[in-house]
Amino acid sequence: MDQVQLISERLKNKTILVTGGAGFIGSNLTEALLKIGASVIVLDSLETGLQANVDRLSHYPNYRFVEGDICNPDDYRHLLKEVDAISNQAGLGSVPRSIELPLNTHRVNTTGFLTILHEAKEANVKRFVYASSSSVYGDSQASPKHEGDVGKVLSPYAVTKLMNEEYGHVYHQLHGMETIGMRYFNVFGPFQDSEGVYAAAIPTFLDKMLHGGEIVVNGDGEQSRDFTYVKNAVHANLLSLITENEEAFGQVYNVACGRSLTLNTVIKNLKDGLEELGTASKHTLTYGPDRKGDIRDSLASTAKMEQYLNYKPVYTFEEGVHEYLRHVLQCK
């Protein structure tokens, strides 16, 4: 049986609670789960996510949406009885947001995380996959970054993700929970928010290219990141939901492509990709000051997830960009 069949076989009769399922990664994961026949309950406060991201999935009979807050167990305690596993994608992303509004980020990412982790334990939902972030590497200069590398974290956001990982580990040790942390590296793709000051780089660039406007690059644009197409992140989550490898639990894994590109290269790729699809870019480009809390370069090793979970990226950066651009142009 190949990996795709195995994933489908193990998940098709399961019920998964996807928190943050109206957000970018969560809605892509929800769609993938529904396609393979799993039942999905999305729990989302709609704080940053969009109802439209999941309304498009409402034709699946085994899909349910519950508006609620991971910080408030009354919103979801009753659901946990029917759930086989939780994928916790709810969170407040963005390093700049966490610098400006640290208490909001702390409340959702740390208190909310511990609240739902503890509720899962009480309800005997053992499998708990959750979103962490490459920001936990902080100022580590290691390249590529392996999960054992440590640095001093650079933002309140990174502190919250580090705490998630510690709680994930402790709940595995103390209670035998099957926790698995996903250290996402700069995920991009369909349904990623391009609006607002806290939007990520790629959707923001693309928005300016399509609708006109100034792309302001922080710094000289030569900072590099391991940009990861969302379908790789979804694949990593599915493998984490199905694994029977006892050694995989209580651990964290880099979710990445294993290749880094500078922002300047990404901008060129997006522009050229649009042109190949017959759309001229309308943006202008300027360079501004470096951004606080940012690291210069970020490249992941994906060896650990390959060893424990049989993960290999399913999309290269270029394949991801191509699919993403086609999606965005179709929706225009």
Ligand SMILES: NC(=O)c1ccc[n+]([C@@H]2O[C@H](COP(=O)([O-])OP(=O)(O)OC[C@H]3O[C@@H](n4cnc5c(N)ncnc54)[C@H](O)[C@@H]3O)[C@@H](O)[C@H]2O)c1
């Ligand atoms: N996108 C990336 O590149 C990236 C990188 C590293 C880590 N992450 C982490 O992955 C997770 C998903 O990120 P995303 O890019 O899909 O973000 P997103 O903002 O698109 O999705 C997050 C979702 O969580 C929901 N949410 C927020 N607070 C909530 C609460 N208290 N209760 C229930 N739902 C709540 C939001 O409404 C939203 O739908 C986040 O935890 C984020 O920190 C993302």
